[in-house]
Amino acid sequence: MVDVIQRVLDDHSEIKHAYERVQATQGEDADKWLNQLIWSIAKHAAAEELEVYPLLDKLGGQAKALADESRKDHQKTKEALSQLDGKKVTPETRPQIDRMMEELLQHIAMEESQDGDLDVIRKGLSGDELLEAGKKYEKTRKMVPTRPHPDAPDKGAFQSLTGFLALPIDKMRDLFRSFPDEAQDLH
Numbered sequence: 382m383v384d385v386i387q388r389v390l391d392d393h394s395e396i397k398h399a400y401e402r403v404q405a406t407q408g409e410d411a412d413k414w415l416n417q418l419i420w421s422i423a424k425h426a427a428a429e430e431l432e433v434y435p436l437l438d439k440l441g442g443q444a445k446a447l448a449d450e451s452r453k454d455h456q457k458t459k460e461a462l463s464q465l466d467g468k469k470v471t472p473e474t475r476p477q478i479d480r481m482m483e484e485l486l487q488h489i490a491m492e493e494s495q496d497g498d499l500d501v502i503r504k505g506l507s508g509d510e511l512l513e514a515g516k517k518y519e520k521t522r523k524m525v526p527t528r529p530h531p532d533a534p535d536k537g538a539f540q541s542l543t544g545f546l547a548l549p550i551d552k553m554r555d556l557f558r559s560f561p562d563e564a565q566d567l568h
């Protein structure tokens with residue numbers, strides 16, 4: 382069993398790896414890695430917002446303030462991702478990707494820092510609670526398709542990355558609850 386802290390760290394590694402590949406490749410390869418990067422970030426952001434930040438909200442006080450700050454950071458990243466939606470890696474988009482990632486890497490470093498989001502959760506929850514949250518995190522993460530899919534229940538929501546990113550959190554939660562188990566086969 383993998384706890385929620387490790388799940389988040391694994392996602393952060395996946396995002397960093399995809400970005401490194403975007404930087405190291407050209408042409409179609411770079412485009413594929415950009416697509417991978419964008420969806421890795423989208424899935425991670427949704428899983429954190431649905432399963433991690435509410436844990437901080439529950440702890441209250443400074444923990445809740447951290448979650449609020451993190452949600453603001455995510456909003457910025459989502460706006461930057463929407464700008465990149467459907468674009469290829471070109472001399473024009475590379476600086477755009479770098480700017481988005483510079484901010485996101487700062488956000489990730491904050492989450493992983495001492496007294497940051499993960500540290501506060503680690504200290505505030507029991508071992509069992511961390512494992513339980515890890516399970517929920519993985520389930521939610523798997524419900525986000527890696528690309529728009531014609532059989533998705535709410536076509537409007539999943540037809541584009543922008544549509545997905547624009548989903549209010551409550552709507553996303555309801556949508557995921559109504560998502561069939563076969564959703565996992567979308568990957």
Ligand SMILES: [Fe+2]
Nearest residue numbers: 429451488492
């Ligand atoms: Fe985050």
Ligand SMILES: [Fe+2]
Nearest residue numbers: 389429489492
């Ligand atoms: Fe994160």
